[in-house]
Amino acid sequence: MTFSFRPVPDDPRLAGLVERLRGYLDGELAAYERDNGFTHDSRLTRADLEPVWKRSRELGFYGIHLPEEYGGQNLTRTQLAVLKEEVGASGRVLGHSVLGDMGGPLRAGDILRHATDHQRDTYLLPLVRGERACCFSLTETDAGSDVRAMRTTAVRDGDSYRLTGHKVFSSAGPFADFAIVVARMAGTEDTYSAFFVDLDSPGCRVTEGATPMSGEHIESDIVLEDCRVPAANLLGEEGRGLRIALGRVTVNRLLHCPSALGAARRALELSRDRALTRTVDGRPLIALQAIQHKLADMAADLYAARSMTYAALAALDRGEDVRTEAFLCKLFVAEAAFRILDQAVQIHGKEGLTQGNEVEYLFRKMRMFRILTGTSEIQRNGIARRLATLT
Helix, strand or coil, rough: CCCCCCCCCCCHHHHHHHHHHHHHHHHHHHHHHHHCCCCCCCCHHHHHHHHHHHHHHCCCCCCCCCHHHHHCCCCCCHHHHHHHHHHEEEEEEHHHCCCCCCCCCCCCCCCHHHCCHHHHHHHHHHHHHCCCCCCEEEEECCCCCCHHHHCEEEEEEECCCEEEEEEEEEECHHHCEEEEEEECCCCCCCCEEEEECCCCCCEEEEEEEECCCCCCCCCCEEEEEEEEEEEHHHCCCCCHHHHHHCCHHHHHHHHHHHHHHHHHHHHHHHHHHHHHHHHCEEEEHHCHHHHHHHHHHHHHHHHHHHHHHHHHHHHCCCCCCCCHHHHHHHHHHHHHHHHHHHHHHHHHHHHHHHHCHHHHHHHHHHHHHCCCCCCCHHHHHHHHHHHHHCC
């Protein structure tokens, strides 16, 4: 894997997809954002995102990872990761809506294989087509890393269930039609089920969630007060909800990494350009050895993080057990990306401290990645457990 700001995949088919994706991100999508004045802290609406979902679907990017029977191109995890990295490196505000991260096919994850025909037709296929959007509601105020501490409960009541609880950090909630909610079965200690919940159901309220440090308005709280959900909306079997929710945790850990790699790549390129064009005492910043060393360290971190991530994804595509590697990658990529952004802010000086500057936004975004989708401490715990069992 050679080092480049615009890597070209060895696979000609994938190289063609990357070229088309870059053309859309840098051309049509950039113009749409510019014409509408969208920034990372804009309060986006469903009407803002729907044209991107539909256009991305027309171009073949929305849900591109899915099997051909669902309109995708049946990509490997490695191929999907390459596209996710490109989106992350583009700097696009609405990049999250191109492949389906924001309430679309990537948000739904691997639940297609658990869904009934009714659930596929009613919820998932319209989601894939960009006609509906979803959010995933697992986290609660006191149930983050320890998801089993959740207090949301489900009670069977004839041909339906009644759900009561309060979910937080439901990403894409402001734009979603339905949520995939995981709840504890009432009266049990460790039995959980998952449900499709229409967000306009009686007893369900979508309220404005906390604004994360990235400044993006993409989170909602889902408040359930004796919300009645048809039994037909039970996802999988009763009691298997947490297994469904966490069943793709290894894959998800790995597939979150390319987005961070893209952001880090973007920050390094911006920093290199800054060092080439910013002058101090009549000389460009890049003439200073201190700046040269910062850029060199940033490049080394990026190259190492990319190499280990794609090596793990290749092993996953071969069918190998990569649970240890997933912990290692999430830890190293999160920490390395943050180091890169920290240095990027330093190189940009006061500009890097100014709201509205892209590096300042990326710094906040990458600081979050050390906590989201499993904290660095959780990854270290997992690594230590795996090391204890290795021969």
